[in-house]
Amino acid sequence: MDQQALTLPLVELVAKPSTVSRWGLPDEAGSDIQGFVVSAFAHLPYGMAVFITLDKDCGGAWLNSLLADGMVTDATEKVKHSGALALTYAGLKQMGLAKAVLDTFSTPFREGMTDPDRARRLGDADLRVRRTADLAWSGGVALDSDTAHGGARHIVHALSILYAGTPDALDALVARATALLREHHAAVAFTIPLTLWPHDAVLGTPPREHFGFADGFSQPMPHDDRKARHPLHGVSLGEVLMGYDNAHDEPAVAPSVALASLKDTQWADRLPGVKDAAAQASLGFNGSYMTVRQLHQNVAGFRDNMAKAAAALNDPTITADWLAERVLGRERDGDVLVPGGALPAVAGQPDNDFGFFARDGRGLGCPVGSHIRRANPRDGLAKGESSRASALKAANNHRILRRARKYGDPLPKDAADDQADRGLLFMCLHTDIARQFEFIQQTWLLNQAFGTLSEETDPLLGPAGPFTIPADPLRYKAQVETFVQLVGGEYFFLPSMSALGYFGDRPAAAP
């Protein structure tokens, strides 16, 4: 689960009638869950992130029109094009939702990613890891006031992610969505084209992220039944979908609406009740929160620094590639580093069923501070053999379902720096933003005292600084630069199909 990891989901999680049943859900549930939750749409290589702004008190007509046109697809079957839809807190406000309903959303979602205290914890206050002092975009609304903050150039209210099998099909989808929005007091603020396969020729096979690494192999495997869970990657279903039991054995907390307000509407029957709250109907059931971060990758800088930092180590056996692989923790093809080499692939795919503690406790293969080990330490933080299981369990309480795609054109090998914006649109799903995404970012990736390390952060995502590579007889300490910078980002709410219907049914305020 290399969070923020420069990700290409190779394992095809295509929506089939049986997909939701793999998570312990009845097949019918698939028609209420957005397809995006269970699938990365690997069969649809062309994508577009459409960032939407809404007029004040616009109600839900814009959303209804997208729904009616099949722009949001559910998890029942594999389709020729797919779409996901998510809303920011500012967007929900803009649609005119009642305060009583808004207050039921989780605090991080309401405060937003640019809240000063949250930004500080996420490392975003550090200008070295921001592309520009002002973010290009955010949801930008403070919890305790209506004033915008964060200084973003675009305030985003909703995000529609569209996927298609061909560029033409995608263009048609985007044009149709744009027209529909314009008709209903909404507009496209900007778009980011997302790519999956097309750059194999430039970056190599298997498909890779911009730095040239195949990645994205590690995903949590949610299941509602504890006994049916994968021993290494199994997590509670409530970690990715609200309404189901989470890692703390209680239904993941979900936003809700008073049943009384639904009287005499279809929603009284269509929205499920909230456990232990008889008077509330759930808006979160079968939905999730989504973290979105547009991360710029300085590819030329990365290549250049790997060569220089490798040379500075004064060891003729060390190459730029060797160092880059240690920064990631995997070989370029995705096989995790182990002492003496890499873990052999299984059936052509990197073997992901490994722990760190027994084979590589000291990190002589995969450095303790490498990106994949910080992003998901697995059992690596155990105190000893006897606490291995509990360390793994604890680490699994912070996993996220990753749905990232890269954007921008690849930089050919040996090409000079073209200053172009390219990187990753990091997207992940979770029900507890603070315990899942924010924890990974702050406590693992950017923690200067992660594991046994001191005064260094993630070599890939963090600001410039030292990076320790354990070795015998003596560790190496490389000096790495800043390679990844935040362009824009926000927390979104990704509702179920029925909750989307409810939002779509909100009336516009009388002029």
Place this chain on the structure above:
Amino acid sequence: MGQTITTATFEVQPDSAKLLEQLIVEFRTSREQGDAKPYEDLKQAVPTLHFMSIMLFRQENFDPLLVIEVNFDGPASAFWSVLARAAGPELTALLRLCTAPRPAAANKDFERLIKDGTGLAAVLETASHHPTASHLGNRGLTRPQIEADSLLFDDMQVLLDDPAYRTRTAIESHADLRAKLLPNHAWLNEATTPRIPPGEGREDWITLALLAATIIAVLATPGMVLALVLPAWFTALLGLGVAGWFARRVPGIEELWALLGDRKSGPVSMKRVAIGLLIFFGLLLLTGFLLWLAAAVLWVLVGIAMLLTGSVPPGLGAWSIGTLWKAVAGLLGIPAVLVFLLFWLRGLEERDSTQLTPVPVLAVQRDIARREDRTEYVFQNHMGSVVLVKPGMLRSLVLRIGHLALHRALRVFARDGYLSEMRTVHFAHWALLNNGSRLLFASNFDGTWDSYLDDFIEKANSGTTLAWTNCVGSPAARFLVFGGVRKGRQFKAWARHSMTPNLFWFSAYPKLTVNQIERNHVIAEGLRKPALQAGEAAQWISKL
């Protein structure tokens, strides 16, 4: 040298709380801003001080409370006067806004302090509370030692940039580094004292054993008393009968039976039963041994008395045999007493209300968040919390005994920095305030508050549940240690609600984690040795 954790508390004049908060913030900002290194004066003036916090609790159920928490080397008596010299005017200004402590004796000192500004140390010492339970992360490491180890580590990192060390053997590198570092770190040649003096270590064990024996003796008392008036065999049978009768009525008793099984062996694992019996009989034997010791002392006294008086007390032999039987009856009565207490306790646990969704005061929550994670990319944080203690005799007893047992057990079993599996706590303690009606928790820890609480929830849940389950609103526990804080979100919400922003917080070494302090010390200890064996050297160099 031992470390001490203590807190001085004062009731604040309610109308002055706002002003008091301002003064504390001024005290802080005067140390954090300006040209000098933050807190340098305090750091120099109080060389034994590890952490210090000043908190102001403003909660709905009591008047504002000022809490000054200090963690330092050595005994409290010497410390307060040093602190008073270092920050006398500031602290006195705070106390002027507090009400005089109620007991007349303390009152006199306080009046004098308010009048002419003298005697601060005495006032602080009188107002201080000692922990009911505490944990020391780097036990026995004084602040000068921690600082010396850290400087040594930094100097060594500079030397290690030389690639030549990669071609040398570990033994050679050790010798070379030692030669290069010794001139600036002459203390490496000085004799060391053990971190935990053997006497202190033994004392911890003996105290824990005495505590266990005392608990058993107390539990055996009802049976023994009963055996005075009833035949011993009848008392024993009655005890077992009562135990059986109550056992079936303890709500959720299955959970205790389930402890006898594990995933591998099914409902009853002979290994676990054997361990359980071993612990039970071990404790009985221990108590028996201590009783025997007491009896032996008694016999010697009786013998001396006999020698002196020249007469044998009538019926002494028969008396001693009878006493033995009564003691056995008492011990056999323990299950009955235990099960009865569980029945009582579980009844309380079933009926206690919880506060699962406290309504947060947004402004306070915001202030707490503002003061967290001050260093970029987290090193240390502080948590201060006050909660109310549940009323009633049993709760009161269980809280004190639970904390005492937790404290004594930690002294014996948590000496390597680890608290369960977490090695992130520098100093943490609980203390009872206000005649035991409120429980204070203060902790200086590494990492974020969320990760700290997650560790409580995931890795140290039984101990944490035991420590807090006797407090109003805490998540429902079963048998004091099950359930409770495992309800992670509920526990976090409850704990967050009990907190106050840390208005003033001093750390002597804000960039050193418990883990790094231990690592630095291991490296320093290795460097103290003139030469290392091959295996030792490989181990040592892997820490660099």
